[in-house]
Amino acid sequence: xGAAPPPGEFEIIALFTRALPIGGRGVVVGPGDDAAVLRPAxxxxxxxxxxxxxxxxxxxxxxxxxxxxxxxxxxxxxxLAAMGARPLAALVALGLPPDPPLATLRGLARGLGACAREHxxxxxxxxxxxxxxxxxxxxxxxxxxxxxxxxxxxxxxGDLVAVTGTLGDAALGLAPGAPAALARRQRRPTPRVRxxxxxxxxxxxxxxxxxxxxxxxxxxxxxxxxxxxxxxADLPLSPAYRRAARRxxxxxxxxxxxxxxxxxxxxxxxxxLHAVQAAAARARTPLTVVGRFVRGxxxxxxxxxxxxxxxxxxxDHLRAxxxxxxxRAGARLGSGRRAR
Amino acid sequence: xGAAPPPGEFEIIALFTRALPIGGRGVVVGPGDDAAVLRPAxxxxxxxxxxxxxxxxxxxxxxxxxxxxxxxxxxxxxxLAAMGARPLAALVALGLPPDPPLATLRGLARGLGACAREHxxxxxxxxxxxxxxxxxxxxxxxxxxxxxxxxxxxxxxGDLVAVTGTLGDAALGLAPGAPAALARRQRRPTPRVRxxxxxxxxxxxxxxxxxxxxxxxxxxxxxxxxxxxxxxADLPLSPAYRRAARRxxxxxxxxxxxxxxxxxxxxxxxxxLHAVQAAAARARTPLTVVGRFVRGxxxxxxxxxxxxxxxxxxxDHLRAxxxxxxxRAGARLGSGRRAR
Numbered sequence: 142x143g144a145a146p147p148p149g150e151f152e153i154i155a156l157f158t159r160a161l162p163i164g165g166r167g168v169v170v171g172p173g174d175d176a177a178v179l180r181p182a183x184x185x186x187x188x189x190x191x192x193x194x195x196x197x198x199x200x201x202x203x204x205x206x207x208x209x210x211x212x213x214x215x216x217x218x219x220x221l222a223a224m225g226a227r228p229l230a231a232l233v234a235l236g237l238p239p240d241p242p243l244a245t246l247r248g249l250a251r252g253l254g255a256c257a258r259e260h261x262x263x264x265x266x267x268x269x270x271x272x273x274x275x276x277x278x279x280x281x282x283x284x285x286x287x288x289x290x291x292x293x294x295x296x297x298x299g300d301l302v303a304v305t306g307t308l309g310d311a312a313l314g315l316a317p318g319a320p321a322a323l324a325r326r327q328r329r330p331t332p333r334v335r336x337x338x339x340x341x342x343x344x345x346x347x348x349x350x351x352x353x354x355x356x357x358x359x360x361x362x363x364x365x366x367x368x369x370x371x372x373x374a375d376l377p378l379s380p381a382y383r384r385a386a387r388r389x390x391x392x393x394x395x396x397x398x399x400x401x402x403x404x405x406x407x408x409x410x411x412x413x414l415h416a417v418q419a420a421a422a423r424a425r426t427p428l429t430v431v432g433r434f435v436r437g438x439x440x441x442x443x444x445x446x447x448x449x450x451x452x453x454x455x456x457d458h459l460r461a462x463x464x465x466x467x468x469r470a471g472a473r474l475g476s477g478r479r480a481r
Numbered sequence: 482x483g484a485a486p487p488p489g490e491f492e493i494i495a496l497f498t499r500a501l502p503i504g505g506r507g508v509v510v511g512p513g514d515d516a517a518v519l520r521p522a523x524x525x526x527x528x529x530x531x532x533x534x535x536x537x538x539x540x541x542x543x544x545x546x547x548x549x550x551x552x553x554x555x556x557x558x559x560x561l562a563a564m565g566a567r568p569l570a571a572l573v574a575l576g577l578p579p580d581p582p583l584a585t586l587r588g589l590a591r592g593l594g595a596c597a598r599e600h601x602x603x604x605x606x607x608x609x610x611x612x613x614x615x616x617x618x619x620x621x622x623x624x625x626x627x628x629x630x631x632x633x634x635x636x637x638x639g640d641l642v643a644v645t646g647t648l649g650d651a652a653l654g655l656a657p658g659a660p661a662a663l664a665r666r667q668r669r670p671t672p673r674v675r676x677x678x679x680x681x682x683x684x685x686x687x688x689x690x691x692x693x694x695x696x697x698x699x700x701x702x703x704x705x706x707x708x709x710x711x712x713x714a715d716l717p718l719s720p721a722y723r724r725a726a727r728r729x730x731x732x733x734x735x736x737x738x739x740x741x742x743x744x745x746x747x748x749x750x751x752x753x754l755h756a757v758q759a760a761a762a763r764a765r766t767p768l769t770v771v772g773r774f775v776r777g778x779x780x781x782x783x784x785x786x787x788x789x790x791x792x793x794x795x796x797d798h799l800r801a802x803x804x805x806x807x808x809r810a811g812a813r814l815g816s817g818r819r820a821r
Contacts, residue, residue, distance in 0.1 A: 169526055170630060173704070175563035175689060176530035176623070178630045186509055187527060190516035191572040191608050191620055198611045223515035232531040234574075234618045268531050271538045273613045278574045280531055280620040283516070290510060290518045349515055364513070 147240035153269055157233075160250035161257055161264040167229055167284075168263050177265035179230055185284040188226040192217050193278040195236075206245045208328040209277060210252025216351065217281035218260055218332035219403040223349040225291035225341030226283030228262040228334060233279055236272025249277070260334055285341070293364035295345035296408035302369055302432040303417065305333050305404045307379040308354050312399025313386070322381040330403040336426035337405060343417050344407040353398040355452045358406050359440055365408070368439040371432035373397075373450045391453075397442060398453040408434055487580035493609055497573075500590035501597055501604040507569055507624075508603050517605035519570055525624040528566040532557050533618040535576075546585045548668040549617060550592025556691065557621035558600055558672035559743040563689040565631035565681030566623030568674060570605040571597065573619055576612025589617070600674055625681070633704035635685035636748035642709055642772040643757065645673050645744045647719040648694050652739025653726070662721040670743040676766035677745060683757050686748040693738040695792045698746050699780055705748070711772035713737075714785040731793075737782060738793040748774055 148156065163171040170178035181187055194200060194213045204212075214231060221228055233253060237246075257264055262281070285291075313319055314327030337347070348361040355371075362369055376396045378386070386392035407428075409417050414430070421428035442450040488496065503511040510518035521527055534540060534553045544552075554571060561568055573593060577586075597604055602621070625631075653659055654667030677687070688701040695711075702709055716736045718726070726732035747768075749757050754770070761768035782790040 169628075170632060174633050175560040175687075176528045176566070176621075176630075178564070178625070179527040179529060180627065181521075181527060183523065187519040187521060187622070188516045189519060189570070189572055189620070189622060190606060191574045191618075193574050193576065193608055193610050193612075193618065195576060195610055195612050197613065220515040224518070226516070230529070232529055232620060234531045234533050236533065236535060236616065266530060268533055268618075270533050270535055272533075272535050272616065273537065276576065276612065276616070278531075278533065278608075278618045280529070280572060281516075282527070282529060282622075285518070287520065288509075290516075292510060293514050347515075 148243055148246065150269065153246060156246055157250050157267065160254045162254065163263055163265060165261070165263045168265055171263065171265045172267065177230065177232070179265065179282065181229060181284040184287050186287050186290060188221055188224045188283040188285055188290060189280065190217055190220040191278065191280045192220065193276055196275040204328055206248025207252035207255070210249040211256045211329050213277035213279050214253055214256040214262070215330045215332045215403065217279045218262065218334055219330070219349040219351065221281050221283035222333045222337030223291065223347045223405055224283065224285060225289065225337050225347065226285045227338060228260050229282045229284050230263050230265040231257065231279055231281045233264055233267040233277065235267065235269045236274065236276035237269060238273065238275060239271060260332070289341060291341055291344060291347045293346055293348050293361045296361060296365035296367050296434045297345065298367055298434055298436045299411065300345060300408040300434045301411055301414065301430050302358065302371060302406065302408060302434060303428050303430045304354065304377060304406050305336050305421065305426050305428050306402070307377045307382060308350065308402050308404060309382050309396030309399045310379050311401035312395040313382060320381050320385065322379065323385060327401065330401065332403055333405045333426060335424040336421055339420040339424035340407055340417060343413050343420055344409040346408040348406050350402040350404045350406060351400060353400040354402070354406065355397050355440055355442065361406060361408065362438060362440060367434045368437040369432055369434050371440065371442045373442050374445045375429065375431045377427065377429040393450055394453050488583055488586065490609065493586060496586055497590050497607070500594045502594065503603055503605060505601070505603045508605055511603065511605045512607065517570065517572070519605065519622065521569060521624040524627050526627050526630060528561055528564045528623040528625055528630060529620065530557055530560040531618065531620045532560065533616055536615040544668055546588025547592035550589040551596045551669050553617035553619050554593055554596040554602070555670045555672045555743065557619045558602065558674055559670070559689040559691065561621050561623035562673045562677030563631070563687045563745055564623065564625060565629065565677050565687065566625045567678060568600050568602040569622045569624050570603050571619055571621045573604055573607040573617065575607065575609045576614065576616035577609060578613065578615060579611060600672065629681060631681055631684060631687045633686055633688050633701045636701060636705035636707050636774045637685065638707050638774055638776045639751065640685060640748040640774045641751055641754065641770050642698065642711060642746065642748060642774060643768050643770045644694065644717060644746050645676050645761070645766050645768050646742070647717045647722060648690070648742050648744060649722050649736030649739045650719050651741035652735040653722060660721050660725065662719065663725060667741065670741065672743055673745045673766060675764040676761055679760040679764035680747055680757060683753050683760055684747040684749040688746050690742040690744045690746060691740060693740040694742065694746065695737050695780055695782065701746060701748065702778060702780060707774045708777040708779045709772055709774050711780065711782045713782050713790045715769065715771045717767065717769040733790055734793050
């Protein structure tokens with residue numbers, strides 16, 4: 142049996158339009174016009190973010206097309222979650238190598254569709270173009286009550302540092318032969334949308350963990366003009382992480398610097414602790430206090446006996462060679478400005 | 482003198498953040514947080530579109546980096562114009578090959594910045610990632626009074642077909658040694674934002690010319706459930722086009738099917754003709770009536786003596802080989818659905 146001819150432009154568009162949720166509350170005009178038309182609720186601000194995943198840079202042959210589709214949406218939803226926004230809609234720009242196999246397209250559409258449906262996110266527009274490598278660039282739009290977006294800049298000395306879920310699993314999931322639980326955290330991250338919404342009125346600042354816990358905490362600290370003191374022994378680690386980390390020379394490294402956890406790091410006043418814990422519980426999201434914000438700009442991580450723990454250096458997404466999947470985060474335009 | 486080392490992630494982000502307008506009315510939070518925060522005016526709908534330009538597909542060595550930056554924004558502004566939307570903000574996702582030359586980055590930023598400033602469009606966020614080919618994916622956000630977006634679907638039989646500016650210049654501008662006026666239309670298209678706003682309350686439907694006049698008119702016809710009758714002799718052609726077309730076997734072809742004009746095709750009731758002409762004049766945008774919408778789904782183009790004019794076939798952006806710059810339009814997700 143000969144292979145079917147690769148699908149053309151119109152078949153590809155039809156395939157994605159069928160596979161993705163394209164309408165819903167707030168969608169006035171979905172795909173098919175010059176642009177989509179959306180209607181946030183009265184009194185809402187709009188939240189907008191864009192992120193790309195590129196073959197050979199952010200994923201390799203071990204990720205299925207469905208994984209790639211899922212992750213491309215999930216990493217953007219994670220940014221909305223960090224702003225405390227409810228997801229409104231997404232636009233998906235696909236770069237496709239010549240004659241993409243139908244199975245690849247179907248897988249991409251399935252993964253995008255699964256993540257979109259899981260989070261009630263209509264895909265209201267997009268673009269398909271040829272490209273030397275497969276890429277998926279997603280713009281996610283969300284909404285927050287006017288003036289209520291959770292920024293990176295609100296933390297104050299004395300506030301607690303807390304993090305959702307567990308850290309470091311995604312980084313360990315990159316290793317060949319990684320346990321399924323860790324590999325899944327790498328390939329199918331769970332954006333903390335519910336937790337972001339539940340915590341929005343209670344926390345003073347938030348950031349999502351894409352580059353690595355300490356690096357992203359550093360973004361928050363710089364934006365807020367504070368430092369932080371973190372207790373390594375309090376870092377939330379999964380059972381699979383603890384087992385895998387026994388073999389590592391530096392067992393804290395993946396949790397501190399690994400990246401791609403897509404957990405939320407939040408800052409809040411100690412008096413809010415119980416309210417924050419209750420909100421996280423209502424969102425069915427584990428939340429662990431791991432430290433405290435302090436004056437000054439430094440982040441210090443202390444081990445179980447109070448000794449300083451070294452943190453592997455941050456990562457330059459463009460200079461690094463290879464195809465470390467944790468490069469996916471790219472670099473947000475402007476996010477590198479050092480506020481201090 | 483040795484060349485300076487290529488800039489790293491943070492230098493690149495800083496370079497773009499400095500070169501681009503990043504704030505303004507409606508921007509609550511610009512670049513530097515997990516996402517941007519925007520505030521459309523009360524009672525406005527949000528309009529959203531995404532489009533990508535990729536090296537080797539949508540531009541080649543004849544385009545300067547500044548041209549590429551300009552065009553990446555302009556093609557998205559053209560979509561906003563076709564919806565009658567005022568530009569609100571853009572997000573820019575850059576795919577950069579390893580170690581991009583500083584001159585390339587500066588040129589890109591200059592072109593993006595020039596187009597953004599020309600149209601009062603803040604760039605509120607973005608992403609930088611490695612990629613095998615240079616690519617610029619832009620999401621443009623606009624606003625329209627609630628329920629007032631100009632769609633493709635409003636044309637009725639009897640409505641007039643009109644088009645802004647001139648057609649075919651961009652296609653002719655692709656030829657090696659093309660006159661400067663034509664090459665400029667190809668490399669630095671002018672999105673018809675002012676005209677789109679001025680015409681918004683007067684026209685029943687609009688589409689922008691990215692794929693080619695007849696093909697885009699066809700999108701509008703299918704969405705509206707009408708056909709069209711176009712008089713080739715009435716097509717607005719520039720003096721440079723008329724000179725260049727003397728040497729062509731089919732002098733209408735670039736105007737009918739060339740693509741990348743980024744003019745607007747609009748539909749309106751004949752009774753509105755004077756109001757439409759006055760609005761276009763106020764927007765300092767030439768507007769020419771070229772035909773009429775009719776019942777049925779066919780588009781017929783008639784020559785000066787009433788003879789049918791053949792229209793070159795439409796274009797499959799993915800199957801076509803080579804690097805025709807007019808492939809840039811890609812294919813909008815869902816826009817290929819045939820409504821009839």
